[in-house]
Amino acid sequence: MDTHSDARPVLEGPDIARVLTRIAHEIVERAKGADDVVLLGIPTRGVFLAQRLAAKLEQVTERKVPVGSLDITMYRDDLRMHPPRALARTEIPGDGIDGRLVVLVDDVLFSGRTIRAALDALNDIGRPRAVQLAVLVDRGHRELPIRADYVGKNLPTSLRETVKVLLAEEDGRDTVLLGAKQPAP
Amino acid sequence: MQRHLISAADLTRDDAVLILDTAEEMARVADRPIKKLPTLRGRTVVNLFFEDSTRTRISFEAAEKRLSADVINFTAKGSSVSKGESLKDTAQTLEAMGVDAVVIRHGASGAPYRLATSGWIDAHVINAGDGTHQHPTQALLDAFTMRRRLVGRDTGLGQDLSGRRITLVGDVLHSRVARSNVDLLHTLGAEVTLVAPPTLLPVGVEAWPCEVSYDLDRTLPKSDAVMMLRVQRERMKAAFFPTEREYSRRYGLDGERMRRMPDHAIVMHPGPMVRGMEITAEVADSERCTVVEQVTNGVSIRMAVLYLLLGGNEPALTQAARTTEEK
Numbered sequence: 001m002d003t004h005s006d007a008r009p010v011l012e013g014p015d016i017a018r019v020l021t022r023i024a025h026e027i028v029e030r031a032k033g034a035d036d037v038v039l040l041g042i043p044t045r046g047v048f049l050a051q052r053l054a055a056k057l058e059q060v061t062e063r064k065v066p067v068g069s070l071d072i073t074m075y076r077d078d079l080r081m082h083p084p085r086a087l088a089r090t091e092i093p094g095d096g097i098d099g100r101l102v103v104l105v106d107d108v109l110f111s112g113r114t115i116r117a118a119l120d121a122l123n124d125i126g127r128p129r130a131v132q133l134a135v136l137v138d139r140g141h142r143e144l145p146i147r148a149d150y151v152g153k154n155l156p157t158s159l160r161e162t163v164k165v166l167l168a169e170e171d172g173r174d175t176v177l178l179g180a181k182q183p184a185p
Numbered sequence: 186m187q188r189h190l191i192s193a194a195d196l197t198r199d200d201a202v203l204i205l206d207t208a209e210e211m212a213r214v215a216d217r218p219i220k221k222l223p224t225l226r227g228r229t230v231v232n233l234f235f236e237d238s239t240r241t242r243i244s245f246e247a248a249e250k251r252l253s254a255d256v257i258n259f260t261a262k263g264s265s266v267s268k269g270e271s272l273k274d275t276a277q278t279l280e281a282m283g284v285d286a287v288v289i290r291h292g293a294s295g296a297p298y299r300l301a302t303s304g305w306i307d308a309h310v311i312n313a314g315d316g317t318h319q320h321p322t323q324a325l326l327d328a329f330t331m332r333r334r335l336v337g338r339d340t341g342l343g344q345d346l347s348g349r350r351i352t353l354v355g356d357v358l359h360s361r362v363a364r365s366n367v368d369l370l371h372t373l374g375a376e377v378t379l380v381a382p383p384t385l386l387p388v389g390v391e392a393w394p395c396e397v398s399y400d401l402d403r404t405l406p407k408s409d410a411v412m413m414l415r416v417q418r419e420r421m422k423a424a425f426f427p428t429e430r431e432y433s434r435r436y437g438l439d440g441e442r443m444r445r446m447p448d449h450a451i452v453m454h455p456g457p458m459v460r461g462m463e464i465t466a467e468v469a470d471s472e473r474c475t476v477v478e479q480v481t482n483g484v485s486i487r488m489a490v491l492y493l494l495l496g497g498n499e500p501a502l503t504q505a506a507r508t509t510e511e512k
Contacts, residue, residue: 062226071210074224074492074496075223075224076221080497081496081497081498082498083497083499083501084500084501085501086203086207087307089210090212120223124221124222125217177445
């Protein structure tokens with residue numbers, strides 16, 4: 001992992017677990033019981049966070065919480081600026097999202113463009129009662145009028161820095177790294 | 186692989202697997218209440234059909250519309266072509282209209298290649314069947330159907346068809362589907378056997394990356410998928426076999442022959458089927474026959490190809506080809 005050599009951890013494994021527990025409680029509190037909550041993670045790491053959050057919610061509410069994934073690749077506004085990306089899985093839980101409270105889950109909130117694309121994608125899938133957003137890290141620098149409802153950690157950054165979330169499911173360990181941007185090769 | 190899809194032989198293994206994986210995600214759009222993606226908004230695709238086709242043209246049109254492209258349909262009948270316009274002039278007209286991609290079906294082998302390499306147009310060219318040469322999206326949708334049925338929908342992701350035994354039966358000589366399938370299946374690691382009367386095999390078939398047999402009954406028990414090809418009477422200008430009865434007795438698939446195939450094996454047909462000739466109604470209507478599935482899969486595959494060629498600022502497949510070269 002030499003690309004992360006000069007990066008320093010801002011959240012470690014236990015912090016991430018605590019943060020998710022807190023967000024789960026906040027969701028239950030705001031939704032007054034969370035009986036109609038559907039969690040949709042944005043691939044890749046948002047999906048793992050959504051699954052972890054669902055497990056926490058089940059502990060709190062003692063009910064099964066539907067969890068799925070929402071791939072936003074085809075709704076991106078920068079599609080024409082890169083070669084086409086490989087698609088990820090969109091998996092909507094069986095009962096759909098109509099009339100439910102959808103909580104989008106992502107790892108890092110940055111420009112807000114991903115979330116804009118996710119809102120467009122949701123539009124083609126159904127009509128939720130409300131949509132909320134949970135993120136592990138909010139690093140600022142929004143380019144659209146979008147904000148998160150549940151934030152794991154507010155992390156003031158400069159545009160010369162990178163924020164990288166590593167999760168056990170994908171990367172073998174849990175940590176959030178703040179590093180300097182690598183010059184383009 | 187350039188910016189065009191002309192031949193299944195141009196695809197690397199990684200290109201082909203990327204197309205199949207992308208199609209697997211595209212297939213899920215069909216299950217949604219709104220079967221539409223905004224991905225190709227503002228891009229214009231022309232379906233340029235010089236030869237009759239129902240399913241391929243409708244399939245491309247459905248794929249283009251699901252990706253929100255603007256679609257222009259052009260058929261040779263009732264166009265300037267019937268007044269004697271050349272392919273070059275037609276192409277230049279389309280170029281002047283600012284077309285982003287041309288899906289072309291032509292009776293002459295090599296017409297899509299000519300269109301793509303002549304410098305007449307800048308648009309991406311997708312071959313939807315040219316003469317007896319190639320039909321790459323058909324080969325891709327066939328491979329997709331095989332991967333889904335033989336490997337599995339989810340377990341198939343990222344996988345090729347290594348070690349699967351595929352048998353193609355019938356009129357190989359006139360079949361662009363057979364050519365494309367042999368090329369692509371070989372790239373994907375499958376073992377292909379052609380079964381046909383000697384008169385319906387092309388010259389030079391020994392150089393193809395496949396086995397050749399004249400005995401269907403001995404090949405069937407060793408097949409994971411059997412693809413029946415239509416006898417293309419419209420392209421036949423000589424007698425290739427004594428009678429239709431003799432052909433279907435030796436090379437047709439009936440219920441009895443089907444029962445000699447392994448239990449998991451599937452029967453495929455690119456359509457249109459001639460029931461009673463290469464396939465009996467019993468086989469065509471059986472559970473193991475994937476004809477209808479192939480049509481559904483065709484839309485997903487064509488969406489994947491259109492997305493990977495047109496969706497970004499440069500085709501994804503070029504990159505895939507480049508990275509394999511670097512290895």
